[in-house]
Amino acid sequence: xxxxxxxxxxxxxxxxxxxxxxxxxxxxxxxxxxxxxxxxxxxxxxxxxxxxxxxxxxxxxxxxxxxxxxxxxxxxxxxxxxxxxxxxxxxxxxxxxxxxxxxxxxxxxxxxxxxxxxxxxxxxxxxxxxxxxxxxxxxxxxxxxxxxxxxxxxxxxxxxxxxxxxxxxxxxxxxxxxxxxxxxxxxxxxxxxxxxxxxxxxxxxxxxxxxxxxxxxxxxxxxxxxxxxxxxxxxxxxxxxxxxxxxxxxxxxxxxxxxxxxxxxxxxxxxxxxxxxx
Amino acid sequence: xxxxxxxxxxxxxxxxxxxxxxxxxxxxxxxxxxxxxxxxxxxxxxxxxxxxxxxxxxxxxxxxxxxxxxxxxxxxxxxxxxxxxxxxxxxxxxxxxxxxxxxxxxxxxxxxxxxxxxxxxxxxxxxxxxxxxxxxxxxxxxxxxxxxxxxxxxxxxxxxxxxxxxxxxxxxxxxxxxxxxxxxxxxxxxxxxxxxxxxxxxxxxxxxxxxxxxxxxxxxxxx
Numbered sequence: 001x002x003x004x005x006x007x008x009x010x011x012x013x014x015x016x017x018x019x020x021x022x023x024x025x026x027x028x029x030x031x032x033x034x035x036x037x038x039x040x041x042x043x044x045x046x047x048x049x050x051x052x053x054x055x056x057x058x059x060x061x062x063x064x065x066x067x068x069x070x071x072x073x074x075x076x077x078x079x080x081x082x083x084x085x086x087x088x089x090x091x092x093x094x095x096x097x098x099x100x101x102x103x104x105x106x107x108x109x110x111x112x113x114x115x116x117x118x119x120x121x122x123x124x125x126x127x128x129x130x131x132x133x134x135x136x137x138x139x140x141x142x143x144x145x146x147x148x149x150x151x152x153x154x155x156x157x158x159x160x161x162x163x164x165x166x167x168x169x170x171x172x173x174x175x176x177x178x179x180x181x182x183x184x185x186x187x188x189x190x191x192x193x194x195x196x197x198x199x200x201x202x203x204x205x206x207x208x209x210x211x212x213x214x215x216x217x218x219x220x221x222x223x224x225x226x227x228x229x230x231x232x233x234x235x236x237x238x239x240x241x242x243x244x245x246x247x248x249x250x251x252x253x254x255x256x257x258x259x260x261x262x263x264x265x266x267x268x269x270x271x272x273x274x275x276x277x278x
Numbered sequence: 279x280x281x282x283x284x285x286x287x288x289x290x291x292x293x294x295x296x297x298x299x300x301x302x303x304x305x306x307x308x309x310x311x312x313x314x315x316x317x318x319x320x321x322x323x324x325x326x327x328x329x330x331x332x333x334x335x336x337x338x339x340x341x342x343x344x345x346x347x348x349x350x351x352x353x354x355x356x357x358x359x360x361x362x363x364x365x366x367x368x369x370x371x372x373x374x375x376x377x378x379x380x381x382x383x384x385x386x387x388x389x390x391x392x393x394x395x396x397x398x399x400x401x402x403x404x405x406x407x408x409x410x411x412x413x414x415x416x417x418x419x420x421x422x423x424x425x426x427x428x429x430x431x432x433x434x435x436x437x438x439x440x441x442x443x444x445x446x447x448x449x450x451x452x453x454x455x456x457x458x459x460x461x462x463x464x465x466x467x468x469x470x471x472x473x474x475x476x477x478x479x480x481x482x483x484x485x486x487x488x489x490x491x492x493x494x495x496x497x498x499x500x501x
Contacts, residue, residue: 089358
């Protein structure tokens, strides 16, 4: 989309019925590094790519614990994401205090969405520039929601947001039907494989991704780096051994798909995503 | 013209006694499980001990509705602390928080008489004793509640170091072992139960150490 005379204010409609400031906010989400969520009937896994400003700095935290039964992964303006996480934590604590029971995930995302909508209808505010993947467990099972800066929210079996998320989404689309009955180990493996898709050829190391899981009898916690590396080792073979094993078949299939994917990556909006050399 | 007084009180006293003793690497927190009102018994099985954090356990006697409300507030504040600092609160930190929370309601107090027990930053046992509006002090042992007047003098006799002016010169107290502390607690409660009508039924003892919390129960006289 190009700059036009209807995009200065969030409270100005365009003649075609669009609020450009809100759409620009959604662009900000696409610029952030990738975040992925997937769920089975009993567990939800959130994963994200660790992006650091420079080699000297530490990477930004993109996955937050909201409560024992809810976690959130963000993409976009991480400062906005931090503020919204604090809001979610406070909502969860207040609900527990009043009702002595955990906040149902569906209620939380509605509160979040309403909060986001307010920013699309006040001339002195701006929309939040962050997309949130909210994963949680309540009486009705495991849920994964995506909250948009526009104030919309959707429930997903699996989803990916941020830059180069299309590759991860393609992978998830192929596999999501089996997620419902997946074991938690398979779910973690699928999450890491999806993260690998967004890296487009860059070797996957445990330092590059963060994974968190929550589920029945398992409060929200981060999967530690050694466990992630072990999962990576099962499918990321040393180059000479790429032809071995059934697992290698998945690795090769993805490598080919990833090579073909760069052509489609322009969907990110920013033309500066250079296809990796294979 | 004499001042008119309310014929309804927002407070009630549910009785009971709480004791805590600090050791070199452990803390013992104990309370009876009787909850009463007036001369009636409401429950023989009500726990007055609440775990606030891994290293901080609160035991409160007084008006249990206020105690429950106080405990909920502290639990929520602890959750916020954990989100912000990525770690649990230490016992001295929780002690300060409890004091501030109590003083916050200086002009409509929580009718709660608290004893906070746990491990400090160095892993040594610590006990903090409070009044209803938050005045607190770190001590080696403490007792609150209806049986406290019977128990405290005895604990002073057993645990307080003798005056430095005494002749012949005596050593300061040898540190109490965990087994000795638990035994002492059982003894004081058995005695308090004899003479305090609000103390009895069962004794709940929590032993807090660096590797976790153990709970022990002992029957007391039910009359």
